[in-house]
Amino acid sequence: MPLFETATAGSLPKPGWLAETGKLWPEWKGTGSDLLQAKADATLLWIKAQEDAGLDVVGDGEQARQHFVHGFLEQVEGIDFANKVKMGIRNNRYDAMVPQVVAPLRLKGRVHAFEAQLARAHTRRKLKFTLPGPMTIVDTVADRFYGDRVQMAMAFAELLNQEALALQADGVDIIQFDEPAFNVYMKDAADWGVAALERAVQGLHCTTAVHICYGYGIQANVDWKHTLGEEWRQYEQVFPVLARSSIGQVSLECYHSHVPPELMALLRGKDVMVGVIDVASDVVETPEQVADTIGTALRYVPREHLIACTNCGLAPMSRAVALAKLEALAQGAALARQRFGQG
Ligand code: ZN
Secondary structure, X not given: OOOOOEOOOXXXXXXXXXXXXXXXXXXXXXXXXXXXXXXXXHHHHHHHHHHHHOOOEEOOOOOOOOOOOHHHHOOEEEEEEEEEEEEEEOOOOEEEEEEEEEEEEEEOOOOOHHHHHHHHHOOOOEEXXXXXXXXXXHOOOEXXXXXXHHHHHHHHHHHHXXXXXXXHHOOOOEEEEEOHHHHOOHHHHHHHHHHHHHHHOOOOOOEEEEEOOOOOOOHHHHHHHXXXXXXXXXXXXXXXXXXXXXXXXXXXXXXXOOOXXXXXXHHOOOEEEEEEEOOOOOOOOOHHHHHHHHHHXXXXXXXHHEEEEEOOOOOOXXXXXXXXXXXXXXXXXHHHHHHHOOX
């Protein structure tokens, strides 16, 4: 395993022939078997592009799901997708049209078998697969049934666990849960969010990960970040709880954020996926900038635990910019190996 492995947080832009571009909830372009074929083609295209860029860990780029939360929910019984309602999410940071939980939750069947098995069949690199975390799901649906966020989170965690065990059987090496909500409801994250994650990873022997970010580079998130002040200390409450958990890897924002880098030291014993690529800017990082960020993180993270990653997913970006950023990520990690690899 190379020093400073490289990976992305998960999502990558969908090609224009698959879905609308530049959107978080894009409409698909095709239907039926044509759409399925287009999803497969886009998945293969991105696996090849990630390999060519030089990434050590590759993923499906979330090409087969419309959105990182709703892609999972579409296979859950007990959810009314036909009647979505408008709800403020992430503590009312922005409005989204969300489906409603109306009955006990149950999986209809496999959720991501198609793209996970396809990806596994076409790459020998480490394969990472992302799922939404229970707490973030709870924050992205309207509850008309459970009446209790923790109880509903645990119900979702059971379903996530079923799918995660199946993904592990498909040959996935790393299963990552995306929990941007941990940075919004810090006390809840420490009180029960991590416990719900633990339920979701029960029985897994593959590598497990959690991604905690300040959101995609959309305007509502950029505006929100401007209200967070000079120092972003949101990670401070949940990192110590994660350090005591069974989760193997933690993905965090670093480059261009106001996160004090010393907070990474709270993750002692974990692999830390350090965000060295900004997803809120189309300016492509130079390998030197990437290596500098890795150098900063090395003051707080042992080098054998440092993975170079993107701050968040790249879904709403242009393909050309995303591709250039993947290349910068791999080249920057290579430069860091030269700079920090010895002694
Ligand atoms: Zn993210």
